[in-house]
Amino acid sequence: MLTATVAAVRHRRANVIAAFLKRVDETLRVAEATFYPFLDLLIRLWLAQVFWVSGVLKLANWDNALTLATYEYPVSWLNPVTAAIVGVTLEVVGSMLLAFGLATRLAALALLLLTLVIQFEYLALDQHLYWAALFGWYVIMGAGSISLDRLLASGLAASALPLVKPLARLYAALTRTLGPVYQLALRLWLASLWFTPVLVGRSLLEAVLGFVSPLLALGLATRLAAISAALALLGAGVMGADEVQTLNRLYQCFLLGLIALRGPGPIAADARLKRQLARWFPPLESWADAALADVPHVVIVGAGFGGLKAAHGLRLAACRVSVIDKRNYHLFQPLLYQVATASLSPADVATPIRSLFRDQHNVRVLLGEVADVETTIRQVILRDGSRINYDYLVLATGARHSYFGCDDWEPYAPGLKQIDDATAIRRRLLLAFEQAENCADPEERQRLLTFVIVGGGPTGVELAGAIIELARHGLSGEFRNIDPAQARVLLVQSAPRLLPAFAEALSAVSAQSLRTLGVEVLLKSRVEKIDAEGVLVSGQRIGARTIFWAAGVMASPAAQWLKVEADAAGRLKVGPDLAVPGLPNVFAIGDTALSEAWDGQPVPGLAPAAKQQGAYVAKLIKARLEGRSGWPPFRYGHLGNLATIGRQAAVVEFGGLRLSGALAWWLWGIAHVFFLVDTRKRLSVAIEWFWAYLTYKRGTRLITGGRE
Incomplete structure (x- = not known):
């Protein structure tokens, strides 16, 4: 049996190669899924317009169409009238079906036959051969995802319509059996057009095409060869010496694009090479769990930004x-306030943890709550009593609300750290308007329509701006007894200015922007009491039924688990390598840690900071596993601060660059969409925002849970 060290080295070597091959394969699949549907649509529309224009012109002048069918391009085995009717019908109906991707294979077959008749009965042109090649592709492969065929496929398959299921089976068999042969024939045909044994003395375009032609024929480095040929054609200018050459080069680019995105098919050297590499370096998913049994165990507590980054960073580690x-x-906390104010749904800002590690074989995900850590025997103890041994421990447990010793305020002023908090705040917020609509007492109605946010950091500023815009615009016209625009929103900040982490000028801009929206900004104001009737601020009583807390946070009880020193906010004091003093194999990152790695200053509790720390710890653990020492200390690189103020403004600070207003708002939005961990959520959040921005409509105004 291999020793643990030998197994670890072997594991790493195979892991690196297999992961690289997997990443290449994933990149190719992503490129195909992303770009092929648009190329497919472009080709269909291009071909459709050619035949559509021809058919419409003949319909507009039927006598001329009959004359052409009789004298210009007669079909020997059809009379002129029949030939004209059939030709025009195929051109008009077939092109429409092809453009919409409806019955695409049948439409392509009809237009293919028409093209062959034109080529062999009327006028032989290279352009017609390119048409035939493209129509043949659609007959065998079908339309891409941007088509009615794909849109209706699932519904038709489950319907009682006749011939649907037999046709679907026929199409699948056609693609499965003839698809590889057609892909091979297409490669060989293009290679034959360009092949030349002598490359010296030829133009750059001819030399490139001559070089890639044998690669296309063999199916070796096929995608790269096809892309190179297409770029050479475009570089030489799709506009050739005349219109015929221009069109021919365009059609060649279309065909090369299909090969580049869909690949060479199974009858190719690339496919053979891929199968051989899979045998030499089997993918991670095929490895037995026993291959990982003897390697060190890293336990990461917390699947926030830092925890995810650390786990992903260990994907190639032994x-x-x-x-x-x-x-x-996993929760994307920066957008949690948008769930609380009914802009986004919880699903838009949360992603199942298991889905994020579906393709990382050395990771397992455990649902459980940590109750304690036994550092002497290196065990993590869960609330259910189960114990997990570790060799390295990474604590990325985040933070919770802190009421500065006044925990009795929490029932009246919920904080915003989890989805449950966001949905509870949304319930209180929307329920306040509903109760005000039914309230006959003017004083009580005013209390219901008064919203107080405690804390002038990014969360408080963004929450205040979102609430006032919901009241002024999102709920406009939906109530009869109250005017939501009359709602009073107050932002209470004990410090002299909002957003203390920002430059003073940007803090002033933020305060002014909020006041312009209608938010009452109370600076140098200390909250002295919170109860069911409202809040006492610097001796002034403010009646309010709805109060939100955005003022302070407290680290998780990680310091209590480890029985080590923590600061006033409960953060673990860590060394330059983010390890807990006295526990070299225990690390703390994110809001759990107090690290002075920002030029001697504490690292801020921001998502980018947690991600940097997670990546650093992963590299450090990886180095130790490989026996490398002398790893440099962690240094935090500040990426800047961002905060949005309603739908028209934000403040952004990147080093010496300070922006505010609309441009800053766009930068804020792009940054937040980019940092979402799921591609689908990036798209859905961007669509939700854009729709809400244009219409002022918020689609998640649901009051869920018990009434308060």
């Missing part, structure tokens, strides 16, 4: 990783 979280989802 270790197994366990990610423990008391929730089964």
